Amino acid sequence: MKLTASGWPAQRVRAWTAGMDALAAAGEAAVAATDEADLMASTAAALAGPFADWVIVDLPSARHASRSVAGTRSRPDLAAAVAELEITDSPVTKSAVDRCTPLVQAEVADSSELGVLPDGQRVADALGARSYAVSPIAVSGRARGAITIVRDRSSPPVTFLELNVLAHIADLAAAALERLP
Numbered sequence: 309m310k311l312t313a314s315g316w317p318a319q320r321v322r323a324w325t326a327g328m329d330a331l332a333a334a335g336e337a338a339v340a341a342t343d344e345a346d347l348m349a350s351t352a353a354a355l356a357g358p359f360a361d362w363v364i365v366d367l368p369s370a371r372h373a374s375r376s377v378a379g380t381r382s383r384p385d386l387a388a389a390v391a392e393l394e395i396t397d398s399p400v401t402k403s404a405v406d407r408c409t410p411l412v413q414a415e416v417a418d419s420s421e422l423g424v425l426p427d428g429q430r431v432a433d434a435l436g437a438r439s440y441a442v443s444p445i446a447v448s449g450r451a452r453g454a455i456t457i458v459r460d461r462s463s464p465p466v467t468f469l470e471l472n473v474l475a476h477i478a479d480l481a482a483a484a485l486e487r488l489p
Contacts, residue, residue: 319464322358323464323467323469323470324469325358326357326358326359327359327469327470327473328473329358329359330354330355330357330358330359330360330473330477331473331476331477331480333354333355334351334354334355334477334480334481335477335480336354337350337351337353337354338351338480338481338483338484339484341484341488342488343488343489344367344485344488345376347365347367347481347484347485347488348365348366348367348375348376349365349376349378351363351365351376351455351477351481352364352365352376352377352378353378355378355455355457355477356378356379356380357380359457359470359473360380360457360458360459360466360470361379361380361381361435361436361458361459361460361462361463362377362378362379362380362390362435362437362457362458362460363377363378363379363455363456363457363458364376364377364390364398364401364455364456364458365377365453365454365455365456365481366395366401366405366453366454366455366456367445367452367453367485368394368395368452368453369452369453374394374395375390375391375392375393375394375395376391377390377391379435386434386435389425389426389427389434390423390425390431390434390435392426393423393425393431395453395454397423397424398421398422398423398431398456399420399421399423400413400421400422400440400442400456401422401423401442401454401456404442404443404444404451404454405444405451405453405454406451408444408446408449408450408451409444410441410442410443410444410471410474410475410478411441411442411471412439412440412441412466412467412468412470412471413439413440413441413466414439414465414466414467415438415439415465416432416437416438416439416440419431419432419433419437420432421440422435422437422440422456422458432458435458435460436460436461436462437458437459437460437461438459438460438461438462438463438465439458439459439465439466440456440457440458440459440466441456441457441466441470441471441474442454442455442456442474443455443471443474443475443477443478444478445478445481445482445485446478446479446482447482447485447486452482452485453481454478455474455477455478455481457470457474
């Protein structure tokens with residue numbers, strides 16, 4: 309195990325750094341958002357990178373599109389196909405919202421957990437998902453949507469550290485929703 313000068317494992321330091329960077333970027337997105345569509349798109353874009361390979365932001369009550377998807381790989385066709393799905397098409401996202409409880413899956417157990425595309429391909433397979441985490445966006449104790457981060461097979465699995473950061477990011481998105489018209 310490679311250690312940093314501070315004695316911490318290097319991989320853990322990278323995870324903390326990516327998490328704090330994601331939190332800062334999502335905070336900026338939440339503050340700058342002018343409407344729900346802007347909040348969804350800017351939050352998804354802010355988190356795609358070292359924190360997550362794919363990001364799905366769901367707001368079923370949004371006036372326009374109810375889902376925004378961003379990825380680190382240039383696959384606009386895939387992002388658009390995933391964005392067309394409803395939150396109810398993703399069993400784990402729906403469960404997190406219904407229960408108003410975040411969840412982390414270190415290894416994808418069932419590739420249909422994130423939904424199935426209209427062509428029959430499972431979303432987890434299409435994204436190359438290794439692991440994921442979902443956190444509800446709760447306003448006044450009621451889930452209004454969710455943020456899902458996905459790591460592909462070339463990335464380390466999502467851990468409880470990332471789930472904790474994601475829960476704080478969802479809180480920032482909820483605060484932004486409360487102030488948006």
